[in-house]
Amino acid sequence: MRVVALVPRYHDAIVGGSEEYLRRLFRGLHGAGVDLEVFTTLDTHFHGAGPFGLRWDNALAGQRGTGTDPFPVRRHSTLNVSAGLRRRWSDRIALAHRRARAVPLHAGLSYLDTGFFALERWAGDFEFRWTGAIAQFDVRGRGVSGVQLEVMALRDTRLALAVDETPAAEATLAAHEWTVVAAPFTARERARVRLSVRDTVEPDGDPRALGVAVRSVAVNTESGTEQLPLARDRDSLLSSLTTEELAEHLDREAVTAGAWPAILESLLKGPASPSLVAAATKAARRADLVLATNAPFVTMAQGLLVGRMARRPVVLLPFLHLRDAAHHRWTLRHVLSRADRVLCLSHSSCRLMERLWGTRARFLGGGVDPQEFTGKDIDAGAFRAAHQLGTAPLVVTVARKTPSKGYRLTCDAVRTLRERGIPCEHVLVGPDEDGLPVDPAGGRVIGARPRNEVLSALAAADVFSLPSVYESFGLAYLEAWMMEKPVVGHRLCDPAAELIEEGRDGLLVTDVRSTVNALETLLSDPARRAAFGAHGRRKTLEQCTWPHVVARALEVFAELHPPPPRLP
Numbered sequence: 001m002r003v004v005a006l007v008p009r010y011h012d013a014i015v016g017g018s019e020e021y022l023r024r025l026f027r028g029l030h031g032a033g034v035d036l037e038v039f040t041t042l043d044t045h046f047h048g049a050g051p052f053g054l055r056w057d058n059a060l061a062g063q064r065g066t067g068t069d070p071f072p073v074r075r076h077s078t079l080n081v082s083a084g085l086r087r088r089w090s091d092r093i094a095l096a097h098r099r100a101r102a103v104p105l106h107a108g109l110s111y112l113d114t115g116f117f118a119l120e121r122w123a124g125d126f127e128f129r130w131t132g133a134i135a136q137f138d139v140r141g142r143g144v145s146g147v148q149l150e151v152m153a154l155r156d157t158r159l160a161l162a163v164d165e166t167p168a169a170e171a172t173l174a175a176h177e178w179t180v181v182a183a184p185f186t187a188r189e190r191a192r193v194r195l196s197v198r199d200t201v202e203p204d205g206d207p208r209a210l211g212v213a214v215r216s217v218a219v220n221t222e223s224g225t226e227q228l229p230l231a232r233d234r235d236s237l238l239s240s241l242t243t244e245e246l247a248e249h250l251d252r253e254a255v256t257a258g259a260w261p262a263i264l265e266s267l268l269k270g271p272a273s274p275s276l277v278a279a280a281t282k283a284a285r286r287a288d289l290v291l292a293t294n295a296p297f298v299t300m301a302q303g304l305l306v307g308r309m310a311r312r313p314v315v316l317l318p319f320l321h322l323r324d325a326a327h328h329r330w331t332l333r334h335v336l337s338r339a340d341r342v343l344c345l346s347h348s349s350c351r352l353m354e355r356l357w358g359t360r361a362r363f364l365g366g367g368v369d370p371q372e373f374t375g376k377d378i379d380a381g382a383f384r385a386a387h388q389l390g391t392a393p394l395v396v397t398v399a400r401k402t403p404s405k406g407y408r409l410t411c412d413a414v415r416t417l418r419e420r421g422i423p424c425e426h427v428l429v430g431p432d433e434d435g436l437p438v439d440p441a442g443g444r445v446i447g448a449r450p451r452n453e454v455l456s457a458l459a460a461a462d463v464f465s466l467p468s469v470y471e472s473f474g475l476a477y478l479e480a481w482m483m484e485k486p487v488v489g490h491r492l493c494d495p496a497a498e499l500i501e502e503g504r505d506g507l508l509v510t511d512v513r514s515t516v517n518a519l520e521t522l523l524s525d526p527a528r529r530a531a532f533g534a535h536g537r538r539k540t541l542e543q544c545t546w547p548h549v550v551a552r553a554l555e556v557f558a559e560l561h562p563p564p565p566r567l568p
Helices: 017-031 083-101 234-239 243-257 259-269 274-284 299-310 330-338 347-357 370-374 380-386 407-419 451-460 475-482 494-499 512-523 526-543 546-560
Strands: 002-006 035-041 046-049 053-056 073-076 116-122 126-131 134-153 157-163 166-173 179-197 212-221 224-227 289-293 314-317 341-344 361-363 394-398 425-429 444-447 463-465 487-490 506-509
Touching (some): 002 274, 017 546, 035 274, 073 274, 083 243, 274 299, 314 546, 370 475, 394 451, 407 512, 463 512, 487 512, 506 512
Parallel strands (some): 463 487
Antiparallel strands (some): 046 053
């Protein structure tokens, strides 16, 4: 069987879960006899460009060969959208997103929306949130007629409030002084308030551009004044929904935003490559099917186009995160619903995509290579010594350091345990993408590390904690189980909840309190940790190795291109 594959980027030096997955899958398919030809870009990294776009680096120019892979890898340059066009498109996309935000998230609750940073505590005294230059919040109730904010800025500046796009109040703020700013307006059932700060401050060692600190938001209603809890933000409301409820809400937002803004956003994200499409189409005419990967990039749309022009069936492998709004855009749903098959890494994703979008979904799952976990360069003692961890119980997180991975749940839980006098350490291994500071009492960030050190960290761990709500499968849990470690995952992440057998190989959590309880339960019971780890390893070896994954992929390929009948 001949397969043409389109992927956004592909190189041994690229760190990322989907990239590592594809390297393993492609080499497994090649070993099973598939004649594979990979079409990808010259990119190794991308960076944010404007509020909705990415700029790709074309870093592998001049390296068009196959590298270490036993099959051809064809590399093509990426087109980056010009700055002027990016600005015009971004304005149109932003307008569509504002329309989408009007879709009711909760019928009766006020909540903080965009532009607010995480909840913090002011010198142990009270809770507050920093804003950026612009922040927005929704207020709701019977006869809502005004808001009052208590704010403080780090420098003299001006603050403006607008209600449903109409200017409502302005104030001059003196540096380091708390000020109450009121904005009355005509009574209504719902109002969207925008806060704008003229000047921002970037403190030393803090990557954020800070507008004002907000320590209270009061809402005037027909029945009196109500406080908007600062902990109640859009993310907390969304995270309280089941994956199915959230997916339905995000679909409604996508329909409201419309098709053209979604198309423009896909082009801004990229990596768009006309030369790749042309070359892949030519190759696909000699192949049996087309495989394209990785939402929310434009690569899958390019793969569908290649398949249709070459008149070949198209299989998509999106690595879908059904709790991520970017994975519900009109373009992505359009492409997935028109593919001949969509490969999912969890059974729950299969069911939900079939019901919501009518996709022809098939379960693929994920896997590990057992030999990788027996290497002589895996050294738990050396890892502990290198990071001065001593013999204290150790919690390890291996993931990109970004809020969607839930690392703050583990950090807050570890800090709470230490405040209770329970000794433990927490190490975060992986690229520091958000750059936000971590309280040393809650964890130690050591950044991206070589593969042998990542495995050594897992070997040194007593518990592996990854309460992420954005996982397409959860390969990191398998890797922890291969080291016979118990795991902690998030109950609202369907792939994790499907993979982890609660009470047998791990525990599921939803908030800081449940994470504290889970870690305390496991750290205090060595026998339970050993039993959980042993069960997880047995399950992984029986169900989740790469030969299992490759066999399922070949079954799907055979549905679209059955082998010729054997001659008698």
